[in-house]
Amino acid sequence: MELPADRQGELYHRYVLGVYELQDRLLQEFPHLLLENCSGGGARFDPGMLYYSPQIWCSDDMDAIERLKIQEGTMLLYPLVHHGRPCIRT
Numbered sequence: 001m002e003l004p005a006d007r008q009g010e011l012y013h014r015y016v017l018g019v020y021e022l023q024d025r026l027l028q029e030f031p032h033l034l035l036e037n038c039s040g041g042g043a044r045f046d047p048g049m050l051y052y053s054p055q056i057w058c059s060d061d062m063d064a065i066e067r068l069k070i071q072e073g074t075m076l077l078y079p080l081v082h083h084g085r086p087c088i089r090t
Contacts, residue, residue, distance in 0.1 A: 019044070023052040036084055045074070050082055057084035 003010060027033055035053035038060075039045035045056050059070045074083060 016044070016048070020048055020052070027052060038084075045078070050078075055082055055084045 023035060026035070037044060037049050037053045037056040039056050039058055045058065049056055058074045059067065061067055061070060071080075071083060
């Protein structure tokens, strides 16, 4: 569905509502399914997503120093228990 120029601001909101609806359908069909979301650059790390999944990856950035900054900033709003944290050895 294409929106007119004066309604383009609705696009992201509709997208997020669609993601919520998809996750809701999945969890209704498979109630024991455990979802882990990706924040999509921070745009999808919100309380609504945490309703559907207990963990969200904050970032795909694997640099240890940069990850510290990302985790520190994310901790200001969300407890660590909700942060997906990949651990790799480089």
